Amino acid sequence: METLAAARAAVQDVVPLLRGRRVAVLTGAGISTDSGIPDYRGPDSPPRNPMTYQQFVGDEAFRRHYWARNHVGWQHVHRTTPNAGHRALVRLEDAGVVTGIITQNVDLLHEDAGSRNVIDLHGRYDRVICLQCGRVISREHLAERLDALNPGFVESVAGDVADVEIAPDADAVIEQTSHFRPAPCEFCGGVLKPEIVYFGENVPRERVDRAFALVADADVLLVAGSSLTVMSGLRFVRRASKDGRPVVIINRGPTRGDDLATVKLDAGTSETLTALAEALT
Structure with a gap:
């Protein structure tokens, strides 16, 4: 892990690009790793095969496995809390440098840190929607129903939840789920789904339009902690580059947008964003 002193030296090429300019930020799972949420594609991440939208809606066994x-x-x-990277972006927003954040994460840590203008591109983990009637309920309320339907399940498969491997979409890596009882919608009996955009599912158009508008209104796009592997994030980098806006990428390891970057820093987000906040506020 980089020291803050090393990060201060590393950002010297970035500071002139951002000083006095309006900066839109795009974040990915890498910004939350220091909060204890692993990323999907970082250098040390295990292979993952997230459930697709088609699997979820088309197969009851897949849904049961997912909900378990x-x-x-x-x-x-x-239980996770924001880290120094999240807090640095709040500081930059308070100083008028950052105009808003587009996040590919569903963990709400930007909001928890105090960021005000956040577009949760892929949804949020704390809400559940019925695919039939469209009702939205809190994940906490659903947890109470699932506990009642599956008494002792968490303890039986996990013991201490902290010892279980967790994916960025709040999916625990456990295998024995055939005895789990999912809950239907309590209003219409329909299928419940987290208000999260699955692989194979489209991000709502209105959300995408707001994100493009945020990028268009800024002078610079700063990417923090995203490999840009999926098009839902890469398209904003492509748009900024096409429009002649500088693109700064901070990420451990290569990204699909490296060839479009004005500056690429192969570094951690916590130290680097903290160093940027120090230099620009």
């Missing part, structure tokens, strides 16, 4: 794992994993995310 999520019932364990969401409690871990629920």
Whole structure:
């Protein structure tokens, strides 16, 4: 891990690009790793095969497996707290440098840190929607129903939740789920789904339009902690580059947007964003 002193030296090429300019920020799972939420594609991340939207809606067994794992994993995310990278972005927003954040994360840590203008591109882990009637309920309320339907399940598969491997979408890596009982919608009996955009599912158009508008209104796009592997994030880098806006990428390891970056820092987000906040506020 980089020291703050090393990060201060590393950002010297970035500071002139950001000083006096309006900066839109795009964040990915890498910004939350220091809060204890692993990323999908970092250099040390294990292979992951997230459930697709088609699997979830088309197969009851997949849904049962998902909800069993999520019932364990969401409690871990629920207990996480913002780290220095999140707090640095709040500081930059308060100083008028950062105009807003587009995040690919569903963990709400930007909001918890105090960021005000956040677009949760892929949704948020704390809400659940019925695919039939469209009702939205809190994940906490659903947890109470799932506990009642599956007494002792979390303890039986996990013991201490902190010892279970958790994915960025609040999915716990456990195998024995065939005995788990998912809950239907209490209003219409329909299928409940986390208000999270799955692989194979489209981000709502209105959300995408707001994100493009944020990028268009800024002078610079700063990417923090994203490998830009999926198009939902890469498209904003491509748009900024096409429009002639500088793109700064801070990420451990390569990204799909490296060839479009004005400056790329192969570094951790906590130390680097903290160093930027020190230099620009």
